[in-house]
Amino acid sequence: MALVDAVLAVGSLPVDPLSVGPLSVSPLSAATLPELLTAGGDAAGPAGGVYDALTENVKRTLASVLIIAAVLGVRLLTAWAKRRDGELTSTQRLLLSASVGAATAVGAISLLAVWDRSGALLDAFEAAAITDQLSNVVIAVVLLASAYAVTDFLGGVIREISADSTVLTDHQEEVVRRLTQLTVYTLALLVVVGLFTDNVGGLLVGAGFLGIVVGMAARQTLGAVLAGFVLMFSRPFEVGDWVEVGDHEGTVTEISIMSTRLRSFDGEMVTLPNDDVRSGSIIDRSRRNRLRIEVEVGVDYATDLERAAAVIEEAIAGVDDIAAMPEPDAVTKRFDDSAVVFGARYWIRNPSMRKRWRTQTAAMGAIKSALEAEGIVIPFPQQTLSAREESASGPQLDASVEGRAATRGGGNRSDGGEPADGSSDGGDDASAGSGNAAEGADE
Incomplete structure (x- = not known):
């Protein structure tokens, strides 16, 4: 269509009447022909514009990939250098960290410049140069890169200290490292904000009020x-x-x-x-890496206490997992109702609940066996039943069930009641027998 339009335009050109040939054109038409051809090329703009846009995006994508690869390459090289030479000085570590920070900052700015379609980034740099802010931009980039370098350097120092120390745990090392990063980045951001505004105090006041609100809501x-x-x-x-x-x-x-x-x-x-x-x-119970355990045992009041204590201590000393130092000992603790109570005390290393129960079970078994072997009695509560003797003032109280039933039956007969069962009859016979014996005595 563009070519047809060009031909039609040529056909409509004015022809000089004095010209010899029908195709002779005036000088004006000869000068206009290139412009028409150019216009025809612009008429094919939609297809050419899409092609140019695709080409431009491909170029930007390739440039972005190269930038990211360069930054990752710097990081990998520095990490390899740190692993390869573990005896790096503090200055060398700081320089390596600074190189990573600088590469990261330059890569970020390069990516922004590559994908800045509207040219706003270049305009901002030009405006910053005009308003004397370009130096602040450079300082801000340097500060952020320096903050990254410092945090990376301090993280390496913290890891080295934790590796050589038995005081810091892995979790404490992680917490210290994160707190260090937070502190350094916060200070760097405050300085960067101060470069571009004069009202830093207002920002801090606002942040303070925000902190109060958050603190009240999530106290x-x-x-x-x-x-x-x-x-x-x-x-x-x-x-x-x-x-x-x-x-x-x-x-x-x-x-x-x-x-x-x-x-x-x-x-x-x-x-x-x-x-x-x-x-x-x-x-x-694990703080001092040892724990004292006590087992109570009672002995009879007739037992020699010093001998019993020696037997208990010797029995405990032969139990596995019980520490030899401090030595096991047995101390008298109190007088119970039926026994003198000893406290058998011993120590265990690397205490745990399983070891505690295991040693306690073994110690109690050893103490019982040793006391039995020495003829020392471990008292336990007992009940003894005995009947009272007959007194002149009252009838005999028998502890047996039959005797109590007979006594109750005799009481009922004296009140004029009927006997409840055969046991009461037996009681009557017993009363009659005693009466006959009394009459024989009178005769």
Whole structure:
């Protein structure tokens, strides 16, 4: 269609009447022909525009891939250098981290420039140069890159300290590293904001009010978070310790920002909020890596107490898993109703609930066997029944059921009642017999 339009346009050109040939054109028409051909090319614009757009997008995509690959390459090279040479100095580590930060910043700016279709980024740079803000932009980029380099460097230092120390746990190392990153990035952002505005105080006041609102709305959550930080740094217990928190007892499996998890000895997982853990009493039975256990046993009052204590101590000393030092001992604790009570005390290493029950069972069995072998009696409550002797003032009270029934039957006969059963008859016979015996005595 463009070619047809061009031909029609040529056919409509004015012809010089003095020309010899029918195809002779005037100078005006000769000059206009290239413009018409160009116009014909523009008429094919939709197809050409799509082709140009696709070509431009492909170029930008390839450029983006190259930029991202370059940044990742720098990061991989620095990580490889750190792993390859573990004896890097602090300056070398800082330079490697700075190179990663600079590469990341340059890559981000390059991606923005590549995909800036409207040219707004270049216009912003030109406007910044005109208004003397270009230096602030450069400083902001340098600050953010420096913040990244510092956090990466400090993270490596924290990891080295944690690897060489038995005090910091892996979880505490992670918390310290994240807090360091948050602090450095917050300071860098405040400085960057201060470069482009003069009302930093207003921003801080607004942030303060926002913090108050958030704190009032989520005070329980924030309380648990703060208690979590306190637990992590005060370290009243650690993962793997055998603890008792309030009414719960078990082994610590996890300490997070929000809660602490225990595995009870019944296999249950107990999750406790950190503020409840911090506000209550905590008993750590694994803190000193040893635990004293006491077993009570009673002996007869007729027993030689020193001999009994020696037998108990010797019996405990032969039990497996009981520490030799401090030595087991037996102390007298109190006088019970039927026994003198000893407290047999011993220590175990690397305490756990399973080891506690195992040693306690073995110790009680050893004590019982040793006391029996030495003829020492372990008293237990007993009841002894005995009948009272007949007195001159009243009838004899028999402890047997038959005797009590006979006595009740005799009382009923004296009141004029009828006998209830044969036992009462037997009672009457007994009364008659006693009466006859009395008459014989009178004669």
